[in-house]
Amino acid sequence: MSSSTLRLALVGNPNCGKTALFNLLTGARQKVANYAGVTVERRSGVFVDGNGRLCEILDLPGSYSLHANSEDEAIARDAVLGGLRGERQPDLMLAVLDATHLHLGLRLVLELKALGRPMVVILNCIDAARARGMVIDAEALSRELDCPVVSTVAITRGGAEQLLAALPAFAPAAQSLLKLTGQSVESLYQEVDRILARVLTDPGRYPVWQDRLDRVVMHPILGVALLATVMLLMFQAVFAWAAPLMEGLTFAVDWLAATTTGMMAAGPLRSLLVDGLFAGVGSVLVFLPQILILFLFIGILEDSGYLARAALIADRTMAKVGLQGKSFIPLLSAYACAVPAIMATRTIENKRDRIATILIAPFMTCSARLPVYILIIAAFIPDRPLVGRLLSTQAGALFGLYILGFLAAAFTARALKSSILKSDRTPFVMELPPYRRPTLRSLGLRLLDRAKVFLRRAGTVILVVAIGLWILAHVPLDHGKAPQIRDSLAGTVGRVVEPVIRPLGFNWKIGIGLITSLAAREVIVGTLGTIYGIENADEESMGLREALRRDLAPGGAAALLIFFAFAMQCMSTVAVVKRETGGWKWPAVQFGYMTGLAYVCAWAANVAVTRWLA
Amino acid sequence: MPAGELHTIDQMPRGQRRRVLDLLGNAEFGPMDALVTRRLKELGFLPGAWVEVIGHGFFGRDPVSIRLGGSKFALRRAEARKVRVETAGP
Numbered sequence: 213m214s215s216s217t218l219r220l221a222l223v224g225n226p227n228c229g230k231t232a233l234f235n236l237l238t239g240a241r242q243k244v245a246n247y248a249g250v251t252v253e254r255r256s257g258v259f260v261d262g263n264g265r266l267c268e269i270l271d272l273p274g275s276y277s278l279h280a281n282s283e284d285e286a287i288a289r290d291a292v293l294g295g296l297r298g299e300r301q302p303d304l305m306l307a308v309l310d311a312t313h314l315h316l317g318l319r320l321v322l323e324l325k326a327l328g329r330p331m332v333v334i335l336n337c338i339d340a341a342r343a344r345g346m347v348i349d350a351e352a353l354s355r356e357l358d359c360p361v362v363s364t365v366a367i368t369r370g371g372a373e374q375l376l377a378a379l380p381a382f383a384p385a386a387q388s389l390l391k392l393t394g395q396s397v398e399s400l401y402q403e404v405d406r407i408l409a410r411v412l413t414d415p416g417r418y419p420v421w422q423d424r425l426d427r428v429v430m431h432p433i434l435g436v437a438l439l440a441t442v443m444l445l446m447f448q449a450v451f452a453w454a455a456p457l458m459e460g461l462t463f464a465v466d467w468l469a470a471t472t473t474g475m476m477a478a479g480p481l482r483s484l485l486v487d488g489l490f491a492g493v494g495s496v497l498v499f500l501p502q503i504l505i506l507f508l509f510i511g512i513l514e515d516s517g518y519l520a521r522a523a524l525i526a527d528r529t530m531a532k533v534g535l536q537g538k539s540f541i542p543l544l545s546a547y548a549c550a551v552p553a554i555m556a557t558r559t560i561e562n563k564r565d566r567i568a569t570i571l572i573a574p575f576m577t578c579s580a581r582l583p584v585y586i587l588i589i590a591a592f593i594p595d596r597p598l599v600g601r602l603l604s605t606q607a608g609a610l611f612g613l614y615i616l617g618f619l620a621a622a623f624t625a626r627a628l629k630s631s632i633l634k635s636d637r638t639p640f641v642m643e644l645p646p647y648r649r650p651t652l653r654s655l656g657l658r659l660l661d662r663a664k665v666f667l668r669r670a671g672t673v674i675l676v677v678a679i680g681l682w683i684l685a686h687v688p689l690d691h692g693k694a695p696q697i698r699d700s701l702a703g704t705v706g707r708v709v710e711p712v713i714r715p716l717g718f719n720w721k722i723g724i725g726l727i728t729s730l731a732a733r734e735v736i737v738g739t740l741g742t743i744y745g746i747e748n749a750d751e752e753s754m755g756l757r758e759a760l761r762r763d764l765a766p767g768g769a770a771a772l773l774i775f776f777a778f779a780m781q782c783m784s785t786v787a788v789v790k791r792e793t794g795g796w797k798w799p800a801v802q803f804g805y806m807t808g809l810a811y812v813c814a815w816a817a818n819v820a821v822t823r824w825l826a
Numbered sequence: 827m828p829a830g831e832l833h834t835i836d837q838m839p840r841g842q843r844r845r846v847l848d849l850l851g852n853a854e855f856g857p858m859d860a861l862v863t864r865r866l867k868e869l870g871f872l873p874g875a876w877v878e879v880i881g882h883g884f885f886g887r888d889p890v891s892i893r894l895g896g897s898k899f900a901l902r903r904a905e906a907r908k909v910r911v912e913t914a915g916p
Contacts, residue, residue: 276865276868277865277868279865279868281865312896313896314896315870315895315896315897316869316870316896397864397867397868397872401867401870401872418893418896423880423893426880426881426898427880427881429881430880430881430882430891432882435881520900524881524883524889524891524900525883526883527883527889527900527902528883528888528889537883537889640900640901640902640904640905641865641866641869641899641900641901642889642899642900643897643899644891644899644900645898
């Protein structure tokens with residue numbers, strides 16, 4: 213952005229409809245990044261104002277006060293005061309005021325007004341206010357605040373033009389580093405009351421249906437039952453609804469690979485494209501439907517106002533492991549896939565709680581572990597009834613692995629929250645926003661945003677890993693041809709790591725599988741298939757199971773299951789943690805901890821099972 | 827409720843409506859207590875404001891959700907203990 217570009221910043225309370233206004237003004241021309249050095253999301257976009265000038269608009273994090281209580285609020289404060297590293301002070305502040313929450317919003321507006329910078333007040337959600345019978349005199353408000361006031365309904369299409377037309381002609385303002393004024397809260401509220409007495413001709417009444425709905429949603433029994441139902445539905449959707457889409461994507465990638473195979477002559481380039489690129493990138497792409505469905509659910513829950521209530525209901529349960537209610541939904545989604553779960557932790561404002569949630573999310577049994585679990589369980593555990601017909605030994609083993617992951621997550625959370633991630637007692641005050649109907653526009657933009665983030669970031673890492681692995685498996689050339697896998701660089705690496713993994717009961721072939729599955733857990737199935745030289749190896753194949761039984765003692769099989777339950781064998785997760793935490797520190801800590809835990813527990817499992825059978 | 831006894835938001839049953847008297851210190855917050863007090867005030871927990879309990883969390887009636895003017899908030903027990911309310915209802 214050149215220095216002649218006008219800079220606007222949206223400031224306002226959380227849930228005041230700021231982001232809806234931002235979406236309206238910028239459409240899909242948005243950029244999502246992080247503020248320099250912190251993990252707070254920076255949303256900016258460009259639009260052309262009524263006079264044809266290019267404007268850059270910043271959607272500052274929602275805040276209740278310039279006396280910041282969280283990292284998000286500190287960013288908003290520093291941005292308007294002009295002290296935010298790497299950011300120019302806005303030329304014009306757009307203070308967004310939710311017309312149904314005038315009390316709360318006006319106090320912030322008065323704090324902003326005291327700064328003496330150019331400001332326009334946007335009276336948002338004016339339709340909801342009218343529906344409540346509120347009568348607001350916008351002209352009187354403008355006189356009282358001595359700045360322009362624009363009434364809008366953020367969700368309607370015409371809103372953008374209306375807002376643009378009402379923006380006053382403004383010029384780049386001089387930059388000046390400001391200080392907070394020391395007005396007391398009481399005096400600010402006195403001023404708010406004085407203004408409201410002149411502006412609010414009829415205060416209206418809180419909609420009765422909202423209270424009735426809350427009586428059900430927050431009922432001690434009904435509320436919990438409703439939350440459980442919503443969660444089950446979400447879980448089911450991520451698993452079941454995504455399945456056909458995932459199969460479709462797999463089919464498309466396979467078709468592309470087959471077509472490429474047919475069109476190109478056999479050779480290293482074809483192999484790189486088909487075995488490296490398509491296989492590698494395809495294995496990531498299949499997660500996209502799960503991610504989109506999960507975010508569709510989270511979007512609906514958040515936009516409708518239910519998410520805050522769900523967090524409230526789950527808060528005490530999560531508090532037992534040192535976390536809070538807002539960690540509940542990300543952790544639940546991690547049962548499907550840790551990648552969207554980690555992206556979903558953005559709803560947690562407390563930074564330390566958010567990091568703790570990110571660190572334990574990959575312990576939850578994600579769907580990528582299933583192919584591995586199924587293969588090993590089917591190969592080593594005889595299928596016998598365990599609890600009558602209800603539960604077989606195989607299903608019991610699978611369930612046990614789910615429990616194991618959960619326990620590891622709970623244990624780790626407790627350990628983290630009572631040591632390195634111990635939070636100061638900061639105020640836990642959560643607003644329960646009014647129920648609203650989610651708009652298709654907002655949901656669509658959310659999904660678009662998440663899909664872009666996922667494909668761009670996680671996709672590039674996987675691409676590099678896939679190509680790297682392919683190369684390792686194909687060099688050094690043996691008389692101009694690809695070598696036997698044992699003699700390839702990958703095979704050599706497998707044999708080099710063999711002494712390290714032998715105590716777990718693994719040989720060099722499993723070693724290669726462990727290394728390739730660093731990219732994604734289920735890759736080990738295909739890798740072992742390739743290594744054993746069995747065609748069409750998939751988890752249902754009898755050949756692969758028999759080969760595994762020849763290669764792996766029961767102790768080693770148990771160790772392999774435990775290893776996959778705990779180890780962070782997933783490059784997409786590493787990439788997304790790096791992105792979400794803004795550096796390599798946390799993914800490195802997490803990877804080291806999970807791999808260490810996996811190694812020790814797998815070793816213990818190997819020893820225990822071998823002794824027990826002896 | 828005997829006269830003179832401290833009555834705070836965390837003791838209010840669901841559905842009860844009371845006026846805020848003032849904000850108390852809570853040693854649980856240590857040096858952060860003043861900050862918590864300021865934030866509660868900023869959200870509108872000021873003397874004379876009406877609060878109504880609309881629900882509780884799953885276990886141990888914590889957190890407590892309340893209505894304050896046109897907004898609804900959830901407070902954990904430690905925060906709720908800071909808000910003293912009048913003992914007589916409307």
